[in-house]
Amino acid sequence: MRKMSPESLMMSYGFKPSLSEGAIKPPIFQTSTFVFEKAEEGKAFFEQAYGLREKEDGEEPGLIYSRLNNPDLEILENRLCLWDQAEEAAVFESGMGAITTVLLQFLKPGDLIVHSNPIYGGTDHFVKHMLPTFGINVLGFDPHQTREEIHQMIKDSGYADRLKMIYVETPANPTNDLIDLEMCSAIAKEFSIDEKVLVAVDNTYMGPLWQHPLKHGADLVLYSATKYIGGHSDVIAGACLGSKELIAQVKGMRTFLGNMAGPWTGWLLLRSLETLKVRMEQQARNAKSVYDSIVNHPKVKTIHYLGAIEAGTREKEIFDKQYKSAGAMLSIILEGGEEEAFKFLNNLKLIKLAVSLGSTESLAQHPASMTHAGVDPHDRSKYGITDNLVRLSVGVEDAQDLIWDIEQALES
Numbered sequence: 001m002r003k004m005s006p007e008s009l010m011m012s013y014g015f016k017p018s019l020s021e022g023a024i025k026p027p028i029f030q031t032s033t034f035v036f037e038k039a040e041e042g043k044a045f046f047e048q049a050y051g052l053r054e055k056e057d058g059e060e061p062g063l064i065y066s067r068l069n070n071p072d073l074e075i076l077e078n079r080l081c082l083w084d085q086a087e088e089a090a091v092f093e094s095g096m097g098a099i100t101t102v103l104l105q106f107l108k109p110g111d112l113i114v115h116s117n118p119i120y121g122g123t124d125h126f127v128k129h130m131l132p133t134f135g136i137n138v139l140g141f142d143p144h145q146t147r148e149e150i151h152q153m154i155k156d157s158g159y160a161d162r163l164k165m166i167y168v169e170t171p172a173n174p175t176n177d178l179i180d181l182e183m184c185s186a187i188a189k190e191f192s193i194d195e196k197v198l199v200a201v202d203n204t205y206m207g208p209l210w211q212h213p214l215k216h217g218a219d220l221v222l223y224s225a226t227k228y229i230g231g232h233s234d235v236i237a238g239a240c241l242g243s244k245e246l247i248a249q250v251k252g253m254r255t256f257l258g259n260m261a262g263p264w265t266g267w268l269l270l271r272s273l274e275t276l277k278v279r280m281e282q283q284a285r286n287a288k289s290v291y292d293s294i295v296n297h298p299k300v301k302t303i304h305y306l307g308a309i310e311a312g313t314r315e316k317e318i319f320d321k322q323y324k325s326a327g328a329m330l331s332i333i334l335e336g337g338e339e340e341a342f343k344f345l346n347n348l349k350l351i352k353l354a355v356s357l358g359s360t361e362s363l364a365q366h367p368a369s370m371t372h373a374g375v376d377p378h379d380r381s382k383y384g385i386t387d388n389l390v391r392l393s394v395g396v397e398d399a400q401d402l403i404w405d406i407e408q409a410l411e412s
């Protein structure tokens, strides 16, 4: 049998129509619990779910209760593994649910987490303000820092022997800064003495199509499935991917935090995954057209776009080895400040003024006062989240309509 590409498998993989009256699509298994044929079967399912015995060859996990598993979610988890070539996946009711569950599972009081900067506003708050209340030590590094500098910083922290995780977001939101994942995994290896230091990567911006962190040494990949994976601005969801062993631990914590996705969320994402590649490719093409048309506009100072990284730089080197596309996110630095940025946003006619990204419709927002309003003002200016920055997530509309809209808003 030919080995099929993910986009070919996305319509059918992991679903047996014969188990659902021949339906070509999985029904929504809107059920909280599952009937056991016999008490012995229930016992066997629980033994397996709680790891009380070894799994028999080819034994599928038995369906017990929808906080533990559900057919829609199992099919979704199987399909999500295809793009990243992961062994296992766990889905959540939100991206933050996936991120916080991973952090709470693998970090204990006294441990050290090292993270890249800048990171998503919600993650930034949880890591910098909530983890320390659990006695976890937090250390951030900047995109331009070298391997030697980060290594030294970890040593100087005094907690090097308690380093448990390197947490990375690349490209960084909203600045499109790149971080070398192979460098992070090399640093993690250097500090893996008694226990493996895990590398976790939030791949929301470029995944699951254009960056595959597991191939560059990451242990865990995280998604806000609300963004490209969901792709229609109508569902909140998250996912975590990795090895069987790690995802079993993540699912253990998910069972007790109770933040797994519901069957309806699972079904919506299955539908979204079928068109993921065509959507993302169109979005990337549109982003390039928009960039090319407005980059020289007199009211535009510069645009952070992965398709515009200069040759010969370290960034370009990282881009070439880590990314398959320049993506569909543009951070436009306008001439002026907040007033000019707001004027631009208020004058857009087709593009919607809203946070979030990766959707079929183009979305524009002002990170400094919106998604990153909670970030320390000192950090905001340090990482270039300035008052004249507008973040644009390019959708699947006609590129010429988008360009018209941006140009008329710039003129006003």
Ligand SMILES: *Cc1c(COP(=O)(O)O)cnc(C)c1O
Pocket (backbone or CB within 6 Å): 094, 095, 096, 097, 120, 122, 123, 169, 173, 202, 204, 205, 223, 224, 225, 226, 227, 236, 237, 238
């Ligand atoms: C949106 C987002 C999140 C949070 O995901 P939710 O689904 O909103 O909980 C995390 N990381 C990045 C990069 C995001 O864009």
